[in-house]
Amino acid sequence: MTQRDFLIVGGGVVGMAVAYGLARAGLSVTVLDESDDALRASRGNAGLVWVQGKGLGMPRYAELSLEAAKAWADFARELTERTGIDLEYEQRGGVDLCLDAEEAHSRQQEYTTLQNASSFLTQEFRWEYLDREALMPYLPGLGEAVHGGTWSPHDGQCNPLYLLRALYAASHSLGVDTHPASPVERLEATASGFRATTPRGHFEADRVILAAGLGARTLAPMLGLSDAVHPVRGQVLVTERRPPGARLPTPQIRQTASGGYLIGDTHEDAGLDKGVTLAMMQSLAVKAVRIYPDLAEARLVRSWGALRVMTPDGNPLYEASTTHPGAYNINCHSGITLAAFHAGGLSDAIRDDRVAQSFPQFSGARFHVPAT
Structure with a gap:
């Protein structure tokens, strides 16, 4: 059993994006995943690289989503060059439909408030409400019962199956060791790092990243991390x-x-x-x-x-354990949009052990503030 730099629990889009980012930086990574009958969040996405609607109530999330969307073209190109897999990515803009006037009014108020919440969003977040007639060039054949929708140039789409396939192929080419059908039953600290126990044996690494989706409810508390999903x-x-x-x-x-x-x-x-x-x-x-x-x-x-x-507030969870240094928890419902960020800025922060300093807003501690 060879000890690696990182052990990642979870082989979905989130876990594999981080694995790719770490391996690209020259670190050794082992990924442990469950069987195909697991409750995989990666099966529940629509393949959207989407900025609209993100970060209502947490502007930093909107900023991350916008930064990730801007990085996606280079990210997709890099994966295709490494693997030959076309992610079918395109960024021609997108529309979030409003089926009635009440929804349209509420949406415009929310986006205006969000855009004014930070100088970055004020300068960079572009959107416009368009009525049905104005949307027709973007959505030919749009039904008469649709009131309108918000258009933004930042939004796009990809093939999420090809994205996951490319992440695996690129990661394998960089030496990432993946173990399917190896659900983690226990995580614990050792004298030299961390150990994961699976039905197929033990795996050890200097540091561990929990990217297990709903599996965090069982595994996260073992390392002092949040199970609030x-x-x-x-x-x-x-x-x-x-x-x-x-x-x-x-x-x-x-x-x-x-x-x-x-x-x-x-x-x-x-x-x-x-x-x-x-x-x-x-x-x-x-x-x-x-x-x-x-x-x-x-x-x-x-x-x-x-x-x-x-999560309880719908925003991502990025945290480093305070009781077990070297253990990290990653959870979100925007794994496709944030894939470029997870492979870039987030994996860099994990590598340098500065998650708590770089992303304090996303700690699980926000769910455990004593009531006043």
Whole structure:
């Protein structure tokens, strides 16, 4: 058993982005992951590289999202050059739809408040509310029942499956050691670092990073880290392949590079149930046709449910353990958008052991402030 520089628990988009960043810096990394039947948050995303709506109530999160989106083009190009895998990334802007006037009014108030919350956002965060007619060049065929939406040039999309595949390929080329079907049962400090116990044996490293999504609820307290995460179910519909529509992506619906429409945007408190329900499928289909009436003719070919990882305030969790120095906790529900940041600025901060100094707003301590 060879001790490595870093042990990462969790082989999803978040864990592998950090693994890639650390390996790119010349560090040795081992990644431990669960089996394919695990509750994987990476299955519950829409492939959006998205800035709109991030950081309401925490401007620093909005800043990170914007910085990550700006870094995504170089990040995607670098991964493609290393692996030959096209991430199908594009940044033509995006629209977050408002189905009625009340939603439109609330959205504009929120974005104005957010934009004024920091000098960086005031200068860099661009958005504009457009009514239905003004949106037509961006969303041809938009339904008459849609009031409008906020447009931003920062938003884009990628193929999340290709992203994860590229992260694995690039990480392997840099010497990252990955172990699938190796769920971690216990984490503990040793005289020389940390040890993870799995059904396949023990793994040791100088430092450990917990990027295990909902697994943090069990594993994080073992190292004095926060377990304040809970599941939020999302259900997704996919249509048959359709002719290219030249439509910008939205959080509600987007056309993939292969032609199918990905329909989602559900947030359900269903515990650990990642199944699909007929009622929600019907609701998603009705909304999709309201947005694009031509989809009434489209056949549905696939549906699935997945569990997103959410903190109590919806913002990321980045922390270093105060009781077990060298242990870190990473959790967020924006793993696709923040992938460039996780492979860059965050992995650099972990490498230099300055997470607490660089990202104090994101510590789990914010969930344990005594009531006054």
